Amino acid sequence: MARLLHIDSSPMGDMSVSRGLAAAFRARWEEELPTGTVVYRDVCADPLPLLDRDAIMTFYMPEEARTQAQAEAARYRTALAEELLxxxxxxxxxxxxxxxxxAHLKAWLDQVLIDGVTLVQPGETHPLAGRPATVxxxxxxxxxxxxxxxxxxHVEPYLRTVFAGALQxxxxxxxxxxxxxNEPPELAELARKSRREAEAAIEERARKVAAQLAG
Ligand SMILES: Cc1cc2nc3c(=O)[nH]c(=O)nc-3n(C[C@H](O)[C@H](O)[C@H](O)COP(=O)(O)O)c2cc1C
Incomplete structure (x- = not known):
């Protein structure tokens, strides 16, 4: 059964354009692939903690040497990594x-990207290699x-580095x-065009990803 991990990160709720577009993707994907399941994470409604020293150091020490806080941080981050993988x-x-x-999305990325778990060495194939990511x-x-x-x-280039580069x-x-x-009219028209093109691209991409996972 195909599993989609869906993450929203705008604090603007139902006013959010990015959430609206992602919801359209998801609705089309679910319609095309009714057997699929969605794991949903709203990093604004449920913010992730910022990385602290325990959360970093816990992966660079023997398990038996971890304090309780370090062990908890390792469990928390490993569960997020498993959800992604x-x-x-x-x-x-x-x-x-x-x-x-x-910052909400960066907090998720900082927690979930772990050397040797969700990050591989240059030249190694990532376990997620070739799977579709839609940003x-x-x-x-x-x-x-x-x-x-x-x-x-610094949004698109950064997320390309993460999803296409590091996660392959x-x-x-x-x-x-x-x-x-909203003005001047020429720019307002460009804004409407950008929105229409994004909506069309969302439809096409959702169908493509669903077809890929169905086959
Ligand atoms: C705190 C904050 C910072 C923003 N910074 C920028 C910015 O640097 N450049 C920009 O083009 N728009 C900026 N915006 C506008 C948002 O990018 C825009 O409202 C966009 O639609 C947000 O996505 P959303 O509708 O999914 O929340 C900012 C908005 C907020 C609330």
Whole structure:
């Protein structure tokens, strides 16, 4: 049975564009693959703790030397890692906050990325290699290559490094840009176009991922 790990990270609830797009993906995926299961994590409703010294050091010491706090941190992080590694597909939605990902999502990544467990050495094949990851983003401004702030986007390049680079997943990034722009009319039209294109891309990607996992 195919398992989708779905993670939302916008604090904006039902006002969130990225959550809305991810929900559309999930609805289509569930319709196309009714036998599939979804593991859902809302990192805003249930925030993950920031990494502390115990959570880091626990993986660099013999198990029997761990304090209770270190053992608990190891159990917590290992469970998150198992949740990720058992996913046949991953869906992550995120807003741009101050040109990068929100702290809630970074906290999940910091907890779940563990040397030798969810991170492999260069040249090694990752257990998630080739599995589909879909990253759905919403930006208030515009960061296309021709935009004045093109180089300020530290969301997509960073998440590409994580999901396509470190985790070696087959990655598709779908972004609605200019979500906060209502004027001038030319920019408002670009905003509507970006949203329409993102919605169409979501439909196509959800069908593709479902078909891949069904077959
Ligand atoms: C705290 C905060 C910081 C933001 N920083 C940026 C930014 O650096 N660049 C940008 O284009 N939009 C920025 N925005 C606007 C959001 O990217 C935009 O509202 C987007 O739609 C958020 O995704 P969401 O609708 O899924 O929450 C920011 C919004 C908030 C609340």
């Amino acid at each position: 058992s996913a046949d597909a991953v869906l992550v939605s995120a807003p741009m906050h101050n040109w990068t990902i929100p 759905v983003l919403a930006y208030g401004g515009g960061y296309t290559p021709d935009a004045p702030l093109a180089g300020w986007d 997943m087959e990655l598709s990034v779908i972004t609605a840009q200019l979500t906060l722009v």
